[in-house]
Amino acid sequence: MDKIVAVVGAGYVGLTTAAGMAHLGHRVVCVDIDEQKIDRLRHNHVDLAEPNLPELVARYLRHGRLSFHTRLEHAVPAAATVFLCLPTPASPEDAVDMHAIDTVTHRLATLARPDSTIVVKSTVPPGTNRRLTDLLQRDDVTLVSNPEFLREGSSLHDFLNPQRIVIGAHCSAAAHHVAQLYATDAPVLTTDPISAEMIKYATNSYLAMKLAYSNTLAELCEHTGANITDVLTGIGHDSRIGASYLRPGPGWGGPCLPKDTRALLAIGNATGCDIPLLRAALEANAHHQRRVVKIVEHALHRQLAGCHIGVLGMTFKPGTNDLRDSPALPITTMLAARHAHVHAYDPGLSTPVAGLTDHLTLTTSAAEALAGCDLALLLTDWPEFASLPWNSLAARMRGNIVVDTRNQLDPTYLAEAGLHVRALGSPLPDLPAVRTA
Ligand SMILES: NC(=O)C1=CN([C@@H]2O[C@H](COP(=O)(O)OP(=O)(O)OC[C@H]3O[C@@H](n4cnc5c(N)ncnc54)[C@H](O)[C@@H]3O)[C@@H](O)[C@H]2O)C=CC1
Ligand SMILES: O=C(O)[C@H]1O[C@H](OP(=O)(O)OP(=O)(O)OC[C@H]2O[C@@H](n3ccc(=O)[nH]c3=O)[C@H](O)[C@@H]2O)[C@H](O)[C@@H](O)[C@@H]1O
Numbered sequence: 001m002d003k004i005v006a007v008v009g010a011g012y013v014g015l016t017t018a019a020g021m022a023h024l025g026h027r028v029v030c031v032d033i034d035e036q037k038i039d040r041l042r043h044n045h046v047d048l049a050e051p052n053l054p055e056l057v058a059r060y061l062r063h064g065r066l067s068f069h070t071r072l073e074h075a076v077p078a079a080a081t082v083f084l085c086l087p088t089p090a091s092p093e094d095a096v097d098m099h100a101i102d103t104v105t106h107r108l109a110t111l112a113r114p115d116s117t118i119v120v121k122s123t124v125p126p127g128t129n130r131r132l133t134d135l136l137q138r139d140d141v142t143l144v145s146n147p148e149f150l151r152e153g154s155s156l157h158d159f160l161n162p163q164r165i166v167i168g169a170h171c172s173a174a175a176h177h178v179a180q181l182y183a184t185d186a187p188v189l190t191t192d193p194i195s196a197e198m199i200k201y202a203t204n205s206y207l208a209m210k211l212a213y214s215n216t217l218a219e220l221c222e223h224t225g226a227n228i229t230d231v232l233t234g235i236g237h238d239s240r241i242g243a244s245y246l247r248p249g250p251g252w253g254g255p256c257l258p259k260d261t262r263a264l265l266a267i268g269n270a271t272g273c274d275i276p277l278l279r280a281a282l283e284a285n286a287h288h289q290r291r292v293v294k295i296v297e298h299a300l301h302r303q304l305a306g307c308h309i310g311v312l313g314m315t316f317k318p319g320t321n322d323l324r325d326s327p328a329l330p331i332t333t334m335l336a337a338r339h340a341h342v343h344a345y346d347p348g349l350s351t352p353v354a355g356l357t358d359h360l361t362l363t364t365s366a367a368e369a370l371a372g373c374d375l376a377l378l379l380t381d382w383p384e385f386a387s388l389p390w391n392s393l394a395a396r397m398r399g400n401i402v403v404d405t406r407n408q409l410d411p412t413y414l415a416e417a418g419l420h421v422r423a424l425g426s427p428l429p430d431l432p433a434v435r436t437a
């Protein structure tokens with residue numbers, strides 16, 4: 001048994017780190033200020049829709065290798081390593097809100113065990129390690145930067161199978177200590193802290209730019225007559241480009257890609273470095289969301305006022321119940337602002353969601369969302385949408401057009417049901433006259 005690992009913050013990153021570290025054989029104490037969350041976790045209730053996470057939490061709770069706490073003083077003083085997995089949301093001016101990290105670091109100044117290592121897993125602006133070291137004022141405690149690259153929906157898998165571990169540390173013993181906690185064959189890259197912090201923003205922003213480029217190519221294909229699927233397959237075979245993150249969609253979203261791209265732009269501006277590339281990626285993303293609304297208008301051959309739109313998928317990607325910065329939010333808001341009636345279904349959203357039902361009706365099935373609709377709009381590529389009973393759905397719809405922003409549906413299969421699929425990145429089809437009742 002290794003020395004105790006403390007994890008502060010029990011959200012996506014924290015709970016995954018806690019369960020993952022327990023799985024790697026460490027004794028883990030996990031702390032969160034959300035008393036309700038901790039109470040639920042102690043009773044085996046994991047609220048995150050993450051495959052295998054509930055099972056692992058239950059297993060190591062039962063073994064006594066994992067425990068949950070609400071107070072830092074009950075967890076931190078015994079820990080040789082303290083992972084900070086705290087939120088770093090955007091602040092109003094798009095800089096990073098460091099309140100949670102600063103508050104906890106302040107407390108660690110008195111609570112941290114002598115010779116312990118504090119590991120910052122949160123995404124934090126370059127220079128944070130140096131600033132927190134000053135705040136901590138503990139010569140016997142080392143602060144290490146260790147950004148996390150997991151994706152929602154596969155958080156545990158990604159944590160246990162990392163493509164690389166990045167460790168930013170001034171002290172090689174501390175870097176070695178953190179690396180050996182992971183017991184992984186993945187490459188371990190040791191850098192200075194500021195570079196490690198930058199690697200995280202640079203990665204997310206690069207993915208955002210790549211996605212913005214894919215969506216731009218999709219639009220260009222519509223105008224030139226090229227086929228986006230073939231074009232992206234063609235460029236993806238070039239190993240200098242790579243095939244991943246090339247699927248077009250209604251815009252990229254989620255809790256991190258938009259926030260971190262905006263943050264890096266703001267960080268650059270604060271240092272006097274303008275980054276037009278990032279500004280363009282963000283502008284392109286807003287443009288692509290607006291474009292989806294235009295495609296719907298074009299498909300209906302008319303104004304949206306009074307139309308019923310059945311939306312499939314609201315989360316920013318399948319396999320999660322997370323709506324943060326989901327492109328479906330601005331798109332459905334724009335549809336509602338044009339006085340369309342929006343009825344949405346998402347397999348990840350079983351309970352009412354605060355704020356969501358102001359501009360749309362959240363239904364509990366695809367059949368309910370599409371009943372009587374003039375047009376179906378697929379926004380999230382939940383796998384089950386491909387195999388919906390499109391024959392019976394078509395019979396319930398008033399219109400006969402499906403706008404597929406993820407190029408997920410088989411147009412031939414839907415054609416058998418009498419439906420016309422308008423995918424992204426294919427030449428604009430001469431859509432049939434809209435079927436109405
Ligand atoms: N969600 C993701 O997929 C990824 C997130 N990140 C980064 O990791 C960090 C954490 O993100 P998430 O886990 O998504 O956030 P989250 O919002 O899911 O979880 C944060 C947790 O910290 C708790 N917390 C807040 N203040 C606290 C305090 N003073 N003491 C103890 N607990 C406190 C909250 O109650 C919450 O449970 C952020 O910097 C994020 O950018 C990095 C990689 C992936
Ligand atoms: O820092 C973070 O929080 C994380 O942000 C992203 O992970 P995640 O937010 O879970 O989402 P992704 O799977 O990357 O998808 C982001 C968005 O891009 C879209 N996307 C992704 C891939 C693609 O080919 N096409 C596409 O439109 C998704 O639909 C989604 O809206 C990064 O992929 C993680 O490496 C990172 O750790």
